[in-house]
Amino acid sequence: MKPVSPFRSFFKESAIYLFGLVLSRSISFLLLPIYTNVFDQTQNGIITLAYAFIGFMTIILPYGTDAALLNYYVRDDRERKYYFSSAYCMVLCSNLLILGLAFLMKNSLSPLFLRVNDPNVFVWCLAILFFDTLNGLPLLILKAENRPLTYTSFSLINVALMMGLNILLVVRLRLGIAGIFYSNILTSALIWLGLLPLVLKRFDLRSFSRKYIRALLRFGLPFLPSGIFAMILDLSDRWFLEYFTDIETVGLYGVGYKLAAIMLIFVLAFNTAWQPFFLQQRKERNAPAMFAKITIYAIGGLACCWLFFSLWMDQIVQIQIHGKYLIGAEFWSGIGITPLIMLAYFFQALYLLQLPGIYILEKTKWAPVFRGLGAATNIILNIIFIPKFGLTGAAVATVLAYLVMAVAIWFYNRKHYPIAYNWWKIGAIAGLTAVAYIGAMRGGTIIYQVIATLVGLGGIGGILFWPLRRIRTKSQADC
Numbered sequence: 001m002k003p004v005s006p007f008r009s010f011f012k013e014s015a016i017y018l019f020g021l022v023l024s025r026s027i028s029f030l031l032l033p034i035y036t037n038v039f040d041q042t043q044n045g046i047i048t049l050a051y052a053f054i055g056f057m058t059i060i061l062p063y064g065t066d067a068a069l070l071n072y073y074v075r076d077d078r079e080r081k082y083y084f085s086s087a088y089c090m091v092l093c094s095n096l097l098i099l100g101l102a103f104l105m106k107n108s109l110s111p112l113f114l115r116v117n118d119p120n121v122f123v124w125c126l127a128i129l130f131f132d133t134l135n136g137l138p139l140l141i142l143k144a145e146n147r148p149l150t151y152t153s154f155s156l157i158n159v160a161l162m163m164g165l166n167i168l169l170v171v172r173l174r175l176g177i178a179g180i181f182y183s184n185i186l187t188s189a190l191i192w193l194g195l196l197p198l199v200l201k202r203f204d205l206r207s208f209s210r211k212y213i214r215a216l217l218r219f220g221l222p223f224l225p226s227g228i229f230a231m232i233l234d235l236s237d238r239w240f241l242e243y244f245t246d247i248e249t250v251g252l253y254g255v256g257y258k259l260a261a262i263m264l265i266f267v268l269a270f271n272t273a274w275q276p277f278f279l280q281q282r283k284e285r286n287a288p289a290m291f292a293k294i295t296i297y298a299i300g301g302l303a304c305c306w307l308f309f310s311l312w313m314d315q316i317v318q319i320q321i322h323g324k325y326l327i328g329a330e331f332w333s334g335i336g337i338t339p340l341i342m343l344a345y346f347f348q349a350l351y352l353l354q355l356p357g358i359y360i361l362e363k364t365k366w367a368p369v370f371r372g373l374g375a376a377t378n379i380i381l382n383i384i385f386i387p388k389f390g391l392t393g394a395a396v397a398t399v400l401a402y403l404v405m406a407v408a409i410w411f412y413n414r415k416h417y418p419i420a421y422n423w424w425k426i427g428a429i430a431g432l433t434a435v436a437y438i439g440a441m442r443g444g445t446i447i448y449q450v451i452a453t454l455v456g457l458g459g460i461g462g463i464l465f466w467p468l469r470r471i472r473t474k475s476q477a478d479c
Contacts, residue, residue: 064220
């Protein structure tokens with residue numbers, strides 16, 4: 001029987017993960033019709049800050065244990081139970097401690113992080129964080145064990161519960177903002193129950209050992225600053241906007257940002273399959289050549305995604321369902337930042353594509369350096385741009401910060417883990433995308449958008465499938 005090419009296997013798994021992440025990440029997009037037609041700009045501003053806080057803490061609470069667990073779980077089959085048991089125990093105990101202290105300080109922390117005096121919103125956020133952080137580890141194991149269908153099933157359940165509960169609690173029962181958080185808490189708790197059999201099968205308290213704790217912390221802790229910097233880069237602009245403008249502007253920005261999640265879905269779906277793949281292929285002699293080929297297809301696919309949604313987002317948000325716009329008209333002024341945020345996600349993908357170097361060489365200490373450079377760039381540019389340009393200034397700062405990060409890791413890899421990219425194809429894709437977009441914007445009519453879409457997508461497809469040199473691995477040929 002002919003062996004399956006690792007290249008094709010990667011894209012097959014990536015497609016399944018893409019479907020799962022489209023489901024899970026589409027929640028923020030699918031709920032926008034509710035949020036923008038039920039809540040005003042101020043309420044959406046509160047929601048945006050609350051979920052920015054949740055996103056930030058979701059990185060801090062595992063303190064790099066997730067990255068370390070994936071690394072060791074993939075590497076050593078015999079000691080998987082030891083690593084998983086140690087990681088789960090650590091995260092559970094630290095969650096109880098940190099979130100318990102935060103609960104006791106809720107009256108002080110709520111106005112500090114969420115800009116609201118009502119501590120209930122803060123407590124709801126803590127409940128969501130408790131379950132989501134614990135759920136992250138078994139979901140990671142599903143990826144490490146190459147079980148994309150099971151992973152996707154949980155994504156489907158998550159979406160169904162969130163949508164159903166939001167419709168019930170927010171639309172039908174009219175519980176207001178509280179309904180949003182009740183829906184999330186119930187969904188996360190039910191997902192935790194669903195994952196519990198998987199956890200119990202792989203968990204053994206006797207396997208909890210200082211040896212494995214030290215290994216997990218040694219590998220994972222360098223990723224904590226990196227994760228913090230990533231969240232600063234991705235979320236700090238909300239607090240800068242609230243400081244320099246007002247909570248209503250944060251609400252507008254949040255809606256425009258969530259629309260850009262369409263691009264983020266593809267980036268994260270790719271990365272979900274990408275990290276386990278390059279770890280498994282690390283010992284292949286032709287691994288750099290394979291990584292270069294995957295990079296070309298990833299860039300082409302993301303360029304198509306960016307071009308299509310950048311050109312047609314204004315029409316998409318004006319779709320009417322039962323007399324209601326997909327996005328409430330009150331929020332249309334925030335949609336102008338969506339192409340910029342999608343471009344930032346494109347540069348984030350360029351950074352992720354270059355991660356094999358620091359993983360394979362075990363130079364993870366450089367991860368926080370690159371992320372820190374991006375975070376510092378974002379903070380500085382937010383302070384400079386937001387007072388002058390408002391929403392657009394925050395979006396431009398995010399784009400430039402991700403670009404700086406991608407360029408920095410490229411310079412590092414150029415010296416320590418060089419990969420021979422096809423720069424002609426990369427340049428052709430970038431140039432064609434830019435020309436198509438600018439042409440459509442200058443034309444200003446639907447016919448120009450249609451032409452630009454057809455020329456851009458067709459041209460990128462032609463560039464991608466222009467005959468490429470075959471890449472052969474140790475055991476098989478891949479065409």
